Amino acid sequence: QKEVEQNSGPLSVPEGAIASLNCTYSDRVSQSFFWYRQYSGKSPELIMSIYSNGDKEDGRFTAQLNKASQYVSLLIRDSQPSDSATYLCAVKGLRNTGFQKLVFGTGTRLLVSP
Amino acid sequence: GAVVSQHPSWVICKSGTSVKIECRSLDFQATTMFWYRQFPKQSLMLMATSNEGSKATYEQGVEKDKFLINHASLTLSTLTVTSAHPEDSSFYICSAIVRTSDTDTQYFGPGTRLTVL
Numbered sequence: 639q640k641e642v643e644q645n646s647g648p649l650s651v652p653e654g655a656i657a658s659l660n661c662t663y664s665d666r667v668s669q670s671f672f673w674y675r676q677y678s679g680k681s682p683e684l685i686m687s688i689y690s691n692g693d694k695e696d697g698r699f700t701a702q703l704n705k706a707s708q709y710v711s712l713l714i715r716d717s718q719p720s721d722s723a724t725y726l727c728a729v730k731g732l733r734n735t736g737f738q739k740l741v742f743g744t745g746t747r748l749l750v751s752p
Numbered sequence: 753g754a755v756v757s758q759h760p761s762w763v764i765c766k767s768g769t770s771v772k773i774e775c776r777s778l779d780f781q782a783t784t785m786f787w788y789r790q791f792p793k794q795s796l797m798l799m800a801t802s803n804e805g806s807k808a809t810y811e812q813g814v815e816k817d818k819f820l821i822n823h824a825s826l827t828l829s830t831l832t833v834t835s836a837h838p839e840d841s842s843f844y845i846c847s848a849i850v851r852t853s854d855t856d857t858q859y860f861g862p863g864t865r866l867t868v869l
Contacts, residue, residue: 670855681845681863682796689855726796730856738784738849740858744795 641665642729644743652751657714659746661727664708669731671703672740673712676724685725686712717750724748754780754850758861765836766869772832773864775846781826782848786858787819790843802829836868 641664651657659673670689674682688694688701688710700713710729714721724745730738755778765771775785785802800821801809808821820832829848833840845863849856 672858674860679843681843681860684857684859687855687857728858738801738856739786739798742796 640743641741642727642743644725644727644746646744647747648749649746650749650751651717653717653719655717655750657717657721657748657750659712659714659725659727659748661710661712661729661743662708663710663727663729663741665729665731666705666708667731668705668708668729670729671701671710672728672730673699673701673710674726674728674742675721676726676745678723682726714748717748719750719752722748722750754778754848754857754859756782756846756848756859756861758846758864760864761862762865762867764867764869767837768835770832770834771836771866772830773844773846773866775829775831775848775861777827777848780848780850782829782850783826784849785823785829786847786849787821787829787831788845788847790845790863796845799831804829833866836866838868841866841868 676682686701702711727743728740787799802823823829847860
């Protein structure tokens with residue numbers, strides 16, 4: 639089982655729709671969760687961090703964390719073509735990696751069509 | 753968010769030469785920086801953890817003698833790819849940790865694209 643799992647996609651949504659990106663992780667002791675966006679040929683850009691169960695909203699983005707189910711998601715409301723990118727889920731605090739390191743999923747490619 | 757810069761943004765070199773990549777935290781001090789490598793259409797791969805004033809910690813399978821890391825100050829870490837070969841061509845990205853009282857957040861530099869001929 640991979641430590642951080644994401645569906646590679648592509649996830650295709652029409653402009654204006656809600657895009658839902660999901661991520662599961664294997665280690666229950668994980669404490670910090672991050673979503674990064676990576677455009678093709680560019681480095682990752684931090685979108686959201688979440689540490690507590692529940693929802694955290696920032697503009698059009700909402701991160702959701704459920705530690706009991708070991709599940710974290712990112713919702714993008716009113717999706718725009720400029721949101722088309724690969725979204726990386728990252729988890730910190732995995733027991734076998736050292737608590738400083740981030741463990742990344744392979745990313746979900748999102749395509750927003752006009 | 754915090755700003756991390758890298759220099760150069762791209763470099764082309766001949767096989768057998770060495771290339772140095774700089775990573776700087778511009779508006780904060782970073783005791784810990786990370787170096788990643790990413791091949792086309794693949795995920796980020798952590799190469800090493802760079803700690804200011806001490807030796808870097810390399811991930812399994814990464815040759816420490818080939819990828820030399822120096823973190824001599826709180827705002828600068830360097831990665832030197834020694835005796836580069838075409839298979840070292842990749843996108844190299846650094847990141848730095850911003851610490852607050854209760855969280856650590858990693859911010860990435862813009863990356864350096866290395867092409868070895």
